Amino acid sequence: MSRVWSVDDHLADVLGSVRPLDPIELQLPDAQGCVLVEDVTVPAALPPFDNSSMDGYAVRVADVAGATEEFPAVLTVLGDVAAGSAGLIEVGPGEAARIMTGAPLPPGAEAVVPVEWTDGGAGGGAATAMRPAGRAPEDAAGEVRVHRPAGAGAHVRPRGSDVRAGDLALATGTVLGPPQLGLLAAIGRGTVRVRPRPRVVVLSTGSELVQPGEELGPGQIYDSNSFALAAAARDAGAIAYRVGAVTDDADTLRATIEDQLIRADLLVTTGGVSVGAYDVVKEALSSVGDRAADPAGHPFPGDHPDPAAGGPAEPVGSTIDDGSGPAPGVDFRTLAMQPGKPQGFGTIGPDLTPLLALPGNPVSAYVSFELFVRPVIRTLMGLEDVHRPRVRAALAAGTPLTSPAGRRQFLRGTYDAEQGTVTPVGGSSSHLVGALAHADALIVVPEEVTEAAPGAELEVVLIG
Ligand SMILES: Nc1nc2c(c(=O)[nH]1)N[C@H]1C(S)=C(S)[C@@H](COP(=O)(O)OP(=O)(O)OC[C@H]3O[C@@H](n4cnc5c(N)ncnc54)[C@H](O)[C@@H]3O)O[C@H]1N2
Numbered sequence: 001m002s003r004v005w006s007v008d009d010h011l012a013d014v015l016g017s018v019r020p021l022d023p024i025e026l027q028l029p030d031a032q033g034c035v036l037v038e039d040v041t042v043p044a045a046l047p048p049f050d051n052s053s054m055d056g057y058a059v060r061v062a063d064v065a066g067a068t069e070e071f072p073a074v075l076t077v078l079g080d081v082a083a084g085s086a087g088l089i090e091v092g093p094g095e096a097a098r099i100m101t102g103a104p105l106p107p108g109a110e111a112v113v114p115v116e117w118t119d120g121g122a123g124g125g126a127a128t129a130m131r132p133a134g135r136a137p138e139d140a141a142g143e144v145r146v147h148r149p150a151g152a153g154a155h156v157r158p159r160g161s162d163v164r165a166g167d168l169a170l171a172t173g174t175v176l177g178p179p180q181l182g183l184l185a186a187i188g189r190g191t192v193r194v195r196p197r198p199r200v201v202v203l204s205t206g207s208e209l210v211q212p213g214e215e216l217g218p219g220q221i222y223d224s225n226s227f228a229l230a231a232a233a234r235d236a237g238a239i240a241y242r243v244g245a246v247t248d249d250a251d252t253l254r255a256t257i258e259d260q261l262i263r264a265d266l267l268v269t270t271g272g273v274s275v276g277a278y279d280v281v282k283e284a285l286s287s288v289g290d291r292a293a294d295p296a297g298h299p300f301p302g303d304h305p306d307p308a309a310g311g312p313a314e315p316v317g318s319t320i321d322d323g324s325g326p327a328p329g330v331d332f333r334t335l336a337m338q339p340g341k342p343q344g345f346g347t348i349g350p351d352l353t354p355l356l357a358l359p360g361n362p363v364s365a366y367v368s369f370e371l372f373v374r375p376v377i378r379t380l381m382g383l384e385d386v387h388r389p390r391v392r393a394a395l396a397a398g399t400p401l402t403s404p405a406g407r408r409q410f411l412r413g414t415y416d417a418e419q420g421t422v423t424p425v426g427g428s429s430s431h432l433v434g435a436l437a438h439a440d441a442l443i444v445v446p447e448e449v450t451e452a453a454p455g456a457e458l459e460v461v462l463i464g
């Protein structure tokens with residue numbers, strides 16, 4: 001009897017065969033979610049110059065000392081300093097410059113008083129705002145009455161108060177989220193060296209499959225796997241390409257995979273891995289793997305092998321290790337798991353692109369993706385945390401759960417963090433997409449457990 005793989009052994013085999021993608025230089029928007037592979041230092045201080053944190057007046061401290069609304073300091077307004085101003089006004093004794101948030105503090109000025117602490121130049125009580133320069137250019141001149149004193153540096157953001165030249169802005173290994181991309185932009189970096197997002201091609205197989213939105217014929221169903229898995233790949237951080245369902249024909253499938261290899265760091269198929277007469281993925285790919293017969297690493301050995309072309313590139317992974325080194329090939333195996341029993345895994349094509357062949361049942365495909373494909377994507381990205389979080393929770397169910405002996409079961413459920421409970425959603429069958437859409441957790445029933453009573457503590461994988 002052929003080997004039955006445990007979930008853990010299969011995962012270890014899969015992950016042991018993939019390594020992070022080589023780094024590339026990417027434009028900032030394309031680097032979102034990617035892992036940085038360089039230490040980024042700050043080239044020049046931020047802010048680059050002392051600047052105002054308020055709309056108001058740049059003043060000298062001595063001029064506004066002791067100022068009150070009753071006895072204001074009356075200063076001559078020299079003009080405006082707007083954000084982006086270059087030619088700076090010099091503020092002398094008894095003078096002020098109207099200044100906007102972010103504008104450089106003019107020479108001579110030591111502090112900023114917010115416009116609300118002044119009459120705004122209008123000669124009345126406290127101002128609430130400045131009038132637009134276009135509508136009231138006269139406000140940039142004349143006099144302003146300042147109602148409160150301001151200490152040195154008040155409402156001024158000093159040069160380098162954010163980051164200083166030579167500081168470590170971001171360390172290698174940082175995952176680039178929105179604030180990190182913001183910092184890179186702020187220090188003037190247009191591109192950054194990262195591990196790229198893996199390009200994942202998702203391809204479903206089955207002659208019964210119809211594209212959503214089209215008319216169903218007798219015996220047909222809509223292709224849901226390619227949509228769910230492409231979305232899951234994107235959610236994991238990949239660039240996902242969804243390929244329309246391929247019919248159960250080995251030559252068509254081989255040709256489609258060959259076409260797709262050019263844009264794939266990882267291939268994921270669904271369906272056709274069981275023991276039926278039309279299980280096309282198995283038929284098309286299980287012959288792949290004979291390195292001796294395929295020295296050029298053609299996608300499908302036997303398809304015009306060219307012994308002159310040299311050996312295959314350094315492998316991304318392999319499932320067949322006979323001591324002569326890794327070789328391309330897809331291995332179809334049985335896992336001690338429900339759902340997700342039949343699985344294929346290996347490498348394909350001249351670059352030994354990893355391929356995971358998932359079972360066609362929609363819940364099986366999705367659970368397999370969560371457990372095996374998502375960690376592969378995140379490994380390719382160079383992330384440290386490749387797995388979904390796991391917690392332990394008490395089973396909230398009216399009746400005991402039953403589970404097949406010797407298979408690790410992944411039931412769908414909803415997790416209540418406050419109560420520390422998990423409630424099953426739907427049954428264990430692998431066609432139940434309705435229930436899957438309402439689950440945010442996978443309830444793990446271990447291999448040796450055939451019945452779990454209400455209240456039993458079980459491991460839960462959080463997928464929400
Ligand atoms: N005699 C046996 N039959 C089966 C076994 C077995 O051990 N012995 N294993 C069963 C298990 S477990 C699974 S899982 C499935 C896996 O089958 P395949 O991977 O070959 O998948 P298909 O036969 O192509 O499809 C199974 C099922 O899923 C539907 N399907 C397929 N693709 C899609 C899609 N893209 N979107 C929506 N639904 C899809 C398909 O119509 C079938 O109903 O094999 C069992 N059989």
Ligand code: MOO
Nearest residue numbers: 339340341364430
């Ligand atoms: O193992 Mo299959 O994946 O039960 O449905």
